[in-house]
Amino acid sequence: MRTQATPRTPIEAPQLMSIQSGVKRFGGLVAVDNVTFEVRQGEAVGLIGPNGAGKSTTFNLITGVDGLSAGEIFFQQENITHAPLHRRSAMGMARTFQIVRLFSGLTVLENVMLGFHPQLVDGFIASLLRFRKVAADERRSAERAMELLQFVGLAQRADDPISTLPHGQQRLVEIARALASEPGILLLDEPAAGLNDEETAGLGRMLRQLNDDGLTILIVEHDIGFIMSLCHRIVVLDHGAKIAEGDAASVQSNQKVIEAYLGTGGAHAKN
Structure with missing residues (x-):
């Protein structure tokens, strides 16, 4: 969990998006387990965790790709729990995916x-x-x-x-x-995946500029240094549940986070 990235100072602003007590079950598997967090206007928030922690599933719940088994999702003070994907997009949600989806x-x-x-x-x-x-x-x-x-x-x-x-x-x-x-919020699912160091650095500069210009960002990423340098606040998932939330310094020193990245515990939920 050590990184030389310089963290950004958390900001106070109105809530733009939140997931409240979110649960997603796939048969007997609980992939997202009572997850609650918010994203404020103008923030860059990172969602991290070991492989299979439930990050991409949480993204899918927020954007409407998958439906919640329990809980609620709010965007721009409107309950969008049952809103279809195209409605959320029209409201100002835009996302990218782990695997690039372009028209060849x-x-x-x-x-x-x-x-x-x-x-x-x-x-x-x-x-x-x-x-x-x-x-x-x-x-x-x-x-x-x-x-x-x-x-x-x-x-x-x-x-x-x-x-x-x-x-x-x-x-x-x-x-x-x-x-x-x-968009009112840009959701990025592992945007640095497959990029070399130079490309990752350039991507980081571009996203930071967008955020500095006022764009709200929620990002899933495995590159911890990338997340620490970009995000004001970080949410950590493990086994489908939120185990930590805070700025870069508090997350890096959190014992549950350290244990999760050292691989202690059982098998992880579906990613």
Whole structure:
């Protein structure tokens, strides 16, 4: 658990998102066990834990990929426990996944433009009746997509097939696509997975800039130094349950966290 990363000071702000007493069961397995934590407006919050601790399952519950077995989820002071995934996305949730999910038959620019889809006028009839508005929306989306590609350093690859980009750059395209929806909160599921040290450092700088500009971030990541340097507050899961929460210093010195990362205890719940 030792790291040389410089932690960030926790901030006080209104609550943006929370999961309250969240439980997820898969048959007889309890993958998430009575988990409660919040994310405040403008925070960067890390969700960490050993393999199989329940991190990705918790992410899936928050974003609506999976439903809760018990408990509640709130976003922007609204109970979204039973809201479908597309409703949560429309409210301002955007996420990336452990495995990059891009469309191989499209260019880099087109993949980013897909992030604007909920904001565009679509459908065949709408296209016929409001062709000019559709065309104008698409032009604006293309311009904004190029700005996002410039931000992540990939504007020069805009017209290239997405399949020609290496893994690290595809990660950046996925983040650019998530940003296209102008989210209220960006949820990142192991964004540094598969990146080399230089790519990870660049990703960290980019996410810190986004957070400094006011974007709220919730991130799952195995790279502890990456999390410690980016996040104001860290939530630690083990065996599906929350075992610690606090700033980097308090989490690093927490005995339960140290034991979890040393591998003491039994088999972990599903990740």
